[in-house]
Amino acid sequence: MPTVSKEALERWKAHVEYVKSVTTTANAVYARETKEQQLKRKERAVKDYNFFVQTYFPHYCTDKATGKLTPCASFHIKAARYILDNPQLLAVFMWPRGHAKSTHMGVFIPMWLKIQKTPTIHCLALAGKSEDSAIRLLSDLQAELQYNQLYEHDFGRQYKAGSWSVGEFTTQDGTSFHAIGRGQSPRGLRDRQNRPDYIICDDLDDDELSRNPARVEAATEWTREALMGTFGAEGGRFIMVGNLISKCSILANIMETPGVHVSRVNVYDKDGNPAWPEYWTKERIEAKRILVGYRAFEKEYMNNPITLGAVFRQEDIVFGKMLPRLQQYVQLICYTDPSWKATKQADYKATMLVGKTKTGEYHLLKAYADQTSVSNMIEWYYSIEKYVDGRVPVYYYMEANMLQELLLEEVRKQGVARGHVIPIKKDSRKKPDKFARIEAMQPLFEQHLVIFNQEEKDTPGMQVLVEQLLATERGSRMHDDAPDALESAIWMIDRRWGHTAENITTVIPTKSNRRY
Numbered sequence: 001m002p003t004v005s006k007e008a009l010e011r012w013k014a015h016v017e018y019v020k021s022v023t024t025t026a027n028a029v030y031a032r033e034t035k036e037q038q039l040k041r042k043e044r045a046v047k048d049y050n051f052f053v054q055t056y057f058p059h060y061c062t063d064k065a066t067g068k069l070t071p072c073a074s075f076h077i078k079a080a081r082y083i084l085d086n087p088q089l090l091a092v093f094m095w096p097r098g099h100a101k102s103t104h105m106g107v108f109i110p111m112w113l114k115i116q117k118t119p120t121i122h123c124l125a126l127a128g129k130s131e132d133s134a135i136r137l138l139s140d141l142q143a144e145l146q147y148n149q150l151y152e153h154d155f156g157r158q159y160k161a162g163s164w165s166v167g168e169f170t171t172q173d174g175t176s177f178h179a180i181g182r183g184q185s186p187r188g189l190r191d192r193q194n195r196p197d198y199i200i201c202d203d204l205d206d207d208e209l210s211r212n213p214a215r216v217e218a219a220t221e222w223t224r225e226a227l228m229g230t231f232g233a234e235g236g237r238f239i240m241v242g243n244l245i246s247k248c249s250i251l252a253n254i255m256e257t258p259g260v261h262v263s264r265v266n267v268y269d270k271d272g273n274p275a276w277p278e279y280w281t282k283e284r285i286e287a288k289r290i291l292v293g294y295r296a297f298e299k300e301y302m303n304n305p306i307t308l309g310a311v312f313r314q315e316d317i318v319f320g321k322m323l324p325r326l327q328q329y330v331q332l333i334c335y336t337d338p339s340w341k342a343t344k345q346a347d348y349k350a351t352m353l354v355g356k357t358k359t360g361e362y363h364l365l366k367a368y369a370d371q372t373s374v375s376n377m378i379e380w381y382y383s384i385e386k387y388v389d390g391r392v393p394v395y396y397y398m399e400a401n402m403l404q405e406l407l408l409e410e411v412r413k414q415g416v417a418r419g420h421v422i423p424i425k426k427d428s429r430k431k432p433d434k435f436a437r438i439e440a441m442q443p444l445f446e447q448h449l450v451i452f453n454q455e456e457k458d459t460p461g462m463q464v465l466v467e468q469l470l471a472t473e474r475g476s477r478m479h480d481d482a483p484d485a486l487e488s489a490i491w492m493i494d495r496r497w498g499h500t501a502e503n504i505t506t507v508i509p510t511k512s513n514r515r516y
Contacts, residue, residue: 002131004165012139012164016147022059023149030153042154046115049080053108056150060103063279073276075265076100080109082261087120087197088235091261092254094244096301099265099276101241102202107141110198114175115155123194124177127201127227129209131167131181137202138179139164145171183222189230197236199227210246220253244303267301294467298478310473311438316445317466319454322355322363326392329355329363331497334384335427335489336398337481338377338407348464349377350485353384353394356493362444364452369464369482374407378414381422397492400428427488435474438483441490450490
C-alpha cells in the first residue's frame with residue numbers, strides 16, 4: 001500500500017474544497033431550470049466536447065489573469081473525438097508543457113466517455129513515472145467524480161468506494177480506477193471480470209532516466225510487455241502523453257511502434273501561430289521563451305530535445321581579450337547570414353565581425369543574432385562601422401540566396417537615407433552541407449584558436465551564438481544560423497588572406513601559456 005505524504009493529503013483537501021465551492025455555486029443556477037433545459041444540456045454535452053469541458057469544469061477553464069473561460073484548443077477537441085471514435089487504439093499525444101495534456105487525457109476525456117450512450121470505459125489504469133506521481137494524478141480524477149456537483153447534478157452520483165491514496169477507487173456504475181508506478185508489476189490488474197480498457201501513461205520519462213539508454217530500453221519493454229499486456233482479448237485504448245524531452249526516451253521508442261497514432265503539437269507552428277491562441281498568446285509564449293532559455297524552450301515547448309556538447313564542448317568556448325588595436329589584425333570580415341521573416345519560428349538573422357591574428361587565431365569581436373526585422377539587421381552594420389571607426393578596412397559579405405537582391409536593395413535604401421551605404425559583397429559560393437561546415441570548425445575550438453570577445457560576453461547575440469554552438473547536433477531541428485555565419489566569416493578570412501605557411505604561425509594554447 002502506498003504511503004501518502006502529509007503535503008499530498010493537504011493538497012487533496014484544498015483541491016476538493018475548491019472543486020466543491022466552484023461547482024456548488026454554479027449548480028445553484030441549475031436548480032431553477034426545467035427538466036427540458038437539463039436534457040438539452042446533457043444531450044449537447046455528450047456530443048460537444050468543448051461544451052462539456054466548459055460546462056462542468058469551470059474551475060479548470062477559467063483564465064486567472066482575465067477571469068474568463070478559456071475554450072479548448074482545436075487539438076484538444078480533435079484528440080477527444082479520435083479517442084471516442086476508436087475504442088481500440090495505440091496513441092501518443094506529444095504536446096507542450098502547460099497545454100493540459102494530463103487534465104484532458106486523465107480527467108476530462110475519461111469522464112466524457114462515461115456519459116456516452118454506450119460507455120466504453122470500465123477499468124482505467126493510470127501509469128506515472130513513480131507510484132507517487134500516479135496516485136497524485138488519480139487524485140484529481142477522484143476529486144471530480146466525487147465532489148463535482150455540476151457533473152453529479154446531470155449524470156448522477158459517481159463515487160462508490162476506495163481512495164486515490166491507496167491507488168484505486170470505484171464508481172457507482174462499476175468502473176474502477178487504478179494507479180501504478182513505472183516498473184511496478186501490473187500483471188493481473190483488473191476489477192472483477194474487467195481488465196483495463198483505458199491505459200494512460202503520463203510523463204513516464206524524466207531527465208535522469210533519459211541519460212541511461214539501458215534503463216530507457218528496460219522501461220520501454222515494461223511499457224510494451226507488462227503494461228500493454230494487461231489488456232484483455234477485446235483490447236482497449238493505450239494513450240501516452242508527454243513532451244519529447246530526449247531522443248533517448250520511452251515516448252520516442254513508443255512512437256516507433258507500428259500502428260501508433262501520433263499527435264504532435266508544438267507551442268506554435270512554423271508560421272509563429274500559437275497552437276492554443278485562446279490561452280497561450282504570443283505574448284505569453286515570448287515571456288516563457290525568455291524566462292526558460294532557448295534549450296529548455298525547444299525541449300519543453302517545441303518537442304525538440306537538444307544534446308549540449310554533442311559537437312562543441314563548453315570548455316572549448318573561450319572568452320578572452322581582443323588585440324589592443326584593430327590595426328593589429330591582418331583581416332577583418334563582417335559576415336551576415338540573413339533571413340526575411342521576423343517570426344519566432346523563422347531563421348535567425350546573424351552577423352559576425354571576425355578578425356584574424358598573425359598567429360592564426362580568430363577573434364570574434366562582435367556577434368549579432370536574433371529573429372528580428374531587416375531594419376534591425378541593417379542597423380547592426382552601422383553599429384559595427386561605428387565600432388571600427390575607420391581605423392581599419394572591413395570587408396562586408398552577405399550569404400547569397402533568392403531574397404538577397406531584395407535585402408541588398410533595402411540596405412541601399414536605408415544607406416541613401418543615412419547618407420552612407422555599407423558596401424556589401426555577395427557570397428555566391430556553393431556551400432557544402434551546413435552541418436558538415438559547422439562541424440568542421442570544431443578542431444579550431446578544440447585548439448582554442450577561436451576566441452570570443454570577453455567584453456561582449458553578456459550581449460544577446462553572443463549568448464545566442466554560444467547556445468547554438470553547444471546545441472549543434474546532426475539531425476537536430478535547432479537553429480544554427482549564428483554558427484553558420486561564424487563559419488562563413490572564418491572561411492572568408494582564410495580565402496581572402498590565404499592559409500600559407502609564410503602567412504600563419506599556429507599557436508596551440510596550453511595551460512601554461514594561455515592568455516585567456
